[in-house]
Each structure stands twice: as C-alpha cells, then as structure tokens.
Amino acid sequence: MLLRAIEKFLRENAIPATRFGRESVRDPRLVFDLRRGREPGDRIRRRIEHFMNTYRRSIGQ
Numbered sequence: 001m002l003l004r005a006i007e008k009f010l011r012e013n014a015i016p017a018t019r020f021g022r023e024s025v026r027d028p029r030l031v032f033d034l035r036r037g038r039e040p041g042d043r044i045r046r047r048i049e050h051f052m053n054t055y056r057r058s059i060g061q
C-alpha cells in the first residue's frame with residue numbers, strides 16, 4: 001500500500017509530512033489527505049515513487 005510505504009519513508013528519513021508532499025507532488029496536504037482516504041491517480045503515484053527512489057539514491061540508502 002502506498003500510504004504504508006510513505007509512512008515508513010517519513011519515519012526512516014525524519015521528513016515532515018508537509019515537506020514530503022510539497023517536494024514530491026507540490027501538495028503539502030498530500031499525506032494528510034491520504035490518511036483520510038484520498039486515492040491518488042497513477043500519475044501522482046508515479047511521482048511519489050520517483051521522489052522516494054531518487055531521495056534514497058541521493059543519500060545512499
């Protein structure tokens with residue numbers, strides 16, 4: 001599940017939810033909305049996954 005992966009990413013990297021949303025898809029409410037049941041489309045999912053993968057590579061995880 002995408003939200004579970006995001007929550008794990010936030011914990012592992014000590015990134016606030018608003019920063020994650022802003023940097024990944026330019027939406028500071030993203031994580032809060034996902035927690036309330038928002039279902040992202042394919043394009044948003046790909047952007048989120050790309051952001052997490054790129055971030056991990058940049059810090060050597």
